[in-house]
Amino acid sequence: MPLILTEEQEMLKESARGFLDEKAPVAALRKLRDERSEEGFSRALWKEMAEMGWAGILVEEEHGGSGFGFVGAGVLAEEMGRTLTASPFLSTSILAATALNKFANDAAKSEYLPKIATADIVMALAVDEGRKHGPAVTAMKAEKSGNGFKLSGSKAFVADGHVADKLIVAARTAGSPGEEAGISLFLVDAKAKGVERERTIMVDSRNAARVNFENVAVTGEDVIGEIDNGHAALEGVLSAGRAGLAAELSGSAQQAFEMTTTYLKERTQFGKVIGSFQALQHRAAHLYCEIELVKSVTLKALQDLDNAFGMAGVTASLAKAKAGEVAKLASQEAVQMHGGIGMTDEYDIGLYMKRIRVAQEMFGDSAYHAERLARLRGY
């Protein structure tokens, strides 16, 4: 399969750019931040996105979605990365939709997928517990209780956790932290007894939460994937999330870079446009190459998710590793090359640095994924 977008995907990209520039530019995020919005995103905008088929981009038509696949979802994530658009797209349209599509029973699919497509539900994935990503070190417990389970433990860095209606939670039904075996996935009502949520205001002004669970009751019907064997499902969902974040990082890096080269052509010092200085030209040219590499790995990971979902973990890690590292570089170079103005809150470039920091950390930073690839490649 050629490593380029199809005509249909190109059209989606174009219409997404037009829509986001008009309805959800960086100023929209700034407004949410400055108004200290309770929800951290605009419901009205989210509804509009649903009308265009974005919320249900991974939901098949039989459930009311647009069924555009992962490349389509990545195209949207990339464009939202350009405008730093805040929405439950990652948590609900990518992570939850993938978990339901690929691993849930028919009843759960029929109940939730249509609601995702119409933006009538927000769902969040609760996986990490410590400072760093690590699905295998899950310690949260799910103890058998009658026909169901009781969940106890705590989760952190849950995107959209405080506004979610439903949580997809990784918990241990067997084994001990560090083991892949023994993990199971549960669909938990966010308002269930014993669930306590704390919104964590993050550096990027986007949604995240810590969630505590104390003897939260769930039934066998609420299991996603297989009991004790949920790690495979979790990795599948995470692959989709990692590729989606890589696409978002790619968009943010591209936009930060474009703002920087524009600035290099405008700003004058020593009687010359600073973009004429070779010291800056070479750094910009190097960064250009790195960003081109990010575009390639991201598209590859998204295509793999569409064509061979079960095998896509490797290229998803590759994409997350490369995109995280390069986006960080892009944001650092952007601030440095902008000079003093790049340090001001009024100028947008700092918002890119903040979001990139968060997105590269979520579901594994570059070191996590490079290490994972090394293990998979036998060294």
Next chain:
Amino acid sequence: MSDLEAFRKETREWLDANCPKEMRDGAGGEENICWGGRNWKFKSEAQKVWLERMAAKGWTVPAWPKDYGGGGLSKEEVKILKDEMRKMKMRSPLESFGIWMLGPALLKYGTHEQKSMFLPPIARGEIRWCQGYSEPNAGSDLASLQTKCEDKGDHWLVNGQKIWTSYADESDWIFVLVRTDPKAAKHDGISFILIDMATKGVSTKPIKLISGKSPFCETFFDDAVVPKEHGAGVNAVVGTLNRGWDVAKYLLTHEREMIGAGGGGLLGGRGIGEMAAHYVGVDEKGRLNDPMLRTKVAQAEVDGWAFLLTMERLKDEAKAGQGMGAKSSMLKYYGTEFNKRRFELFMDASGSEGLEWEGERSEDGKLAKNWLRTKANSIEGGTSEVQLNIISKRILELPDA
């Protein structure tokens, strides 16, 4: 069955019937290449037969027009041919600068007469070409070249020196950038001219590099008399007189893509991690015994893989008609820098054994020599710094200093 499927079947059958079994060992490497030329000595009867059969079919240069010794195949058909050859591990029947460089230049800028005279012998492996671009004082600033080419009425008189001429001492003809108008602006007085190496006044001298033996030579022109026409209506100058820079630029783009991809050395061969594990061993969890090295290797593999995918993407974009243009500078820059990094890691991993320069154990310092050779990757065909300049100006459109 579609036409392409039928073509694949016929091709597979023909290749299977005609490729000698000695040529199906998938062997690459300098020593196994068939370069052709007047002085070429075939390494085996099989190599000779394979070249003759493929040349007769036009498949040494499958994409070239049939009239000029090519196979006249479409892009899709060429891909199928290469696919089938790769599947059966067949060696390439012929490689040469004529195929990679001069051929594409003549196809784009040459006259019918020039194509008819020069292309078929390239396709048949009868004439071997080399490239005379760089000069001792014209490296990164190639357009400042000074090799003089004077109009003497019925002939050209050439005086000057070229350097880094690969395989000049084994080649039959040379395509050279010369200055035909010393008064014109730097880029405007240059012409692209074809010269028989047997011409009186043309001589060569091999250059030894820090890596040992090399294909590079110095090439000297001392009052070399070059006819205006090499045959009836066959101009010695390719393209318009004094517009040789256009041809040179076109070819440099080609060369950069080649060095970026090939010099990247990423197609085939063992991975860095695999090599490192072989050299330093792994611990009980299967991780490299050297954690700092492991980190560097893992990061390099991420970049190497991402680079491979980028070559793939740019090729797919080019096929879809988006063209590569100045992006070849990106491939050249990133691929060669990556290859240097790769060999630094090989050397780190191999420790003192990798430093042996002579003897059987090290195959006469094979790794060390290859490591040193990679240092030229980011110099030849335009340095990394020149590539970054090109990206800055042509792609990012940053202003001149």
